[in-house]
Amino acid sequence: MLDFDRYFMEFEAETARLAGLAGEADGGHPIPACPGWTLEQLVGHVGRGHRWAAEIVRRRLLEPIPMQEVVVPADPDGRGEWLTAGARMLAGAVRDAGPEQRVWTWQRDRSAGFWLRRMLHDEVVHRFDAEFALGIKGDLAADLAADGVSDLLDIAATLSRPDIGVPSAFLGLAGDGESLLFVATDSGLGSGGEWSVTRGPAGVTWRHGHDRADVTVRGPALQLLLLLNRRLSVQTADVEIVGDRELFAHWWSNSSF
Structure with missing residues (x-):
């Protein structure tokens, strides 16, 4: 893992990059990596995750809550601002609680910091989805990419257990x-x-x-x-x-x- 100052910094930077794409491109642009999704739907998925995780951390919840439906602004400028606002909610909640605060997660790491790291790497991948769709060649620091590989393997370790209880x-x-x-x-x-x-x-x-x-x-x-x-x-x-x-x-x- 990286240190949490780095996670906070990269989370802010990744959100800014995706928000920039959301504000500049047509929201109806298809995302081939996510069949059936448009750019607007991709932004909605990411932003909804930010708000859901922020609520779990803010309330110090030890059980999951339903993920609420969200409405993504149709205006391009509004889409980017909406995404950034949700990211600030999550970062602020983790800062206030502290990364070690015990909360519900779906992995063995039951800490508030889990959500910052997981949502960062989710956003990284979806930022590349948007860039690929728009013909942009994206980049990423090697150590952050390596941490993303570790995060993906943590997911594989959790979701490959026969006793996981979910499809x-x-x-x-x-x-x-x-x-x-x-x-x-x-x-x-x-x-x-x-x-x-x-x-x-x-x-x-x-x-x-x-x-x-x-x-x-x-x-x-x-x-x-x-x-x-x-x-x-x-x-x-x-x-x-x-x-x-x-x-x-x-x-x-x-x-x-």
Whole structure:
């Protein structure tokens, strides 16, 4: 994980980037990465998540609450301002409560800080969705992209457990000890840029470090992030795959939200 000052800073920056796109582009522009969505619907999804998480943190809730429907302003300027307002609600709630404050989450990390990190990485991916749709080549700091890979693997570990009790495509990732290794080729990441993953009967487990694996996927952290979030495919991502390619193909096809 990164330190929370960094999460606050990046959350503000990512919201500004997406708000800028929301304010400049046609809200009806389709988002190919999210079939059936328009830019306005993507902004609504992100902003609704901000407000939902902010309410959980603000009220120090230990049980989930329904996610409310929201109305995204039709005016382009209003869309960006609305998105920014929701992000400020969440950041302010986490600051007031403190990142360590115990609240309900859907993962084992039951802290207010979880929501800031999770919503940041959700927004990063959707910012790329919008940029791809608009023909913009986006970028991201390598260490933030690497943290996003860790966040995605945390999701896989949670949603692949047979006892999770909710339908999930990730349930298909439970296995019999098959192993995968993801390696970011960016400089300066150290062991934080290596992820050793095991698929067991109880679901996915992972740790930072370099273990022998049935298949290794190697490339820049951003490429790994977009590949694992299914925004790029094996054919379009700038990665090298060594070993059991079918094992990774099975992972990729069973890791959609």
